[in-house]
Amino acid sequence: MVRRPDLGYRDEGVNLSDPSVFDRVRRPFGEAIGLPRVAYRSLQFLYLEDEAIWTRDWVSVGTVHEIPAEGDILPFTLGYHGVHVQRMEDGSLEARFNMAQHGGCRMVPTQCQQGERTSCSFTSCGYSRDRGPITTGEGPDNTRIKYQYLGLRPERLHPVHVAQLGDLLFLNIDPGGADSDLSGDLTLPVPVMRPDAVRAHRQWLEFDANWKFSGQMLARVDEMLTSSDRAMQGRRAASDGSQIEVQWIFPNLILLTQGAETCAITLQHTAITKTLFRIEILSDCPLDAERLAFWHKELLHAGTGAEALQDSIPSSASRDRVQDCAVDQTQDQIAAWWAHNALISRFVKMPQVDSDIPIFRNVEHYLI
Structure with missing residues (x-):
């Protein structure tokens, strides 16, 4: 916790810790809309995520x-x-x-x-x-x-x-x-569970996009197979037409598996609009140049796609063409829809602190 939670999390005229703000986001897939634009540019929303996710979850x-x-x-x-x-x-x-x-x-x-x-x-x-x-x-x-x-x-x-x-x-x-149960509903890919697995590659890449955009682009799927509040699994076609098994363990781990290889990407936000991909590829043997190029292409496509989504979000509410908290567009990516609901569920479960003690406004921004 980096601030006084009893002061709330408000920005752009919205109480961000009020679950009702996200009612339209939580509708069934096909009816739900995307997260508010404020979720991708607000320091207050970053504080809210710290309180509800990074200090609560595995x-x-x-x-x-x-x-x-x-x-x-x-x-x-x-x-x-x-x-x-x-x-x-x-x-x-x-x-x-x-x-x-x-x-x-x-x-x-x-x-x-x-x-x-x-x-x-x-x-x-x-x-x-x-x-x-x-x-x-x-x-x-x-x-x-x-x-x-x-x-x-x-x-x-x-x-x-x-x-x-x-x-x-x-x-x-x-x-x-x-x-809290970490492994109860997780079925992890074979390469990360194999005792003799080797780390065939390690790399850090940084992209100019919020961590939520980064996650949804890495974990995009053509078909969702299973999901829970903790994780989702699915599959998608890679850039060369082959199939990739996808798993998103909320909040920040994406596992991409093909054959005997799993590319594990740990997401870490380095700014409101920047995300570090901490990449490790696990396999049963070293990777040749062709396989490294395959994974690099997949990661680069996800990162640049996330940057394009971030570029579509104006830097402030004053630049929005639509003066509305929500981006009034139907969410067409099922992985993003799942992640948004996992995020909001943590806002709902977050401990609430009520206080009627008068306090000066400038204390709201005091960091401990």
Whole structure:
């Protein structure tokens, strides 16, 4: 949580935390419309997502191949919360909040309060861009790089729930998160469950599009096979006409499977209108240039498609041709319709805080 939830989440004249705002979005597929434009450009909506999703759900952070050796650390920012997962001496995994949550700042600078991750030497900060895994080869635990994550007494840092499904890693910072079922309705593809799977490729790509647009383009399907509030599965034709099995584990993990290969994309928003694709391809053998080109083409098509959708959203309400909260168009992508409903269901289940204590308006924007 980065703000006072009892103050609500309002922007462009709309109470965004009111589920009735999304009534038309929650209609059956074929009748439902898309999310309001404000969902793709509003800092307040980003705060709402932090409160309802990133601090409540099991969130994908990558695979075990990121931290294979004892002492390796994988940083990941959940919403505005800097956390990490570390490989321990006995091979187990421990996750914690970073020691330097705000880096070296005594308060959050103005430039860090605009919804865009900043480039900062303190990569442990919840407002800065994440770096890649920290290996034991980068120095002992008392180096500055590791100190900002571990401090001097890592065992005193606030713990984070960590779970492993096959090769996939998930974190949950909700104190009660361990009680929520992660694997109950998931049937994961064979490549991520195979004990001898190899990581054939790793890459990060960034696109100028909101994470929700990015997810719906990566997970677009011609046919949905199964769905729940947690995950959906389907299939679609690839650019070369072959079939790809698609799975979206809400909120931020897309699994694309073809044959013995699974391309796992962990989405991480780096700004309101920017998303980082953290890509890992798992297989039973190395990939040749042709297969790498195939996956690159699929990912590039999804990323540029998401950018086109983002470009269709004016940067402010004053530029909207239709002065209406909702984009009054029928939602024709079933994966997007599913994701919108999964998102809104979390708004509905989000703990509500009512307060009649008078408060000055400027406190609404105070970040902790």
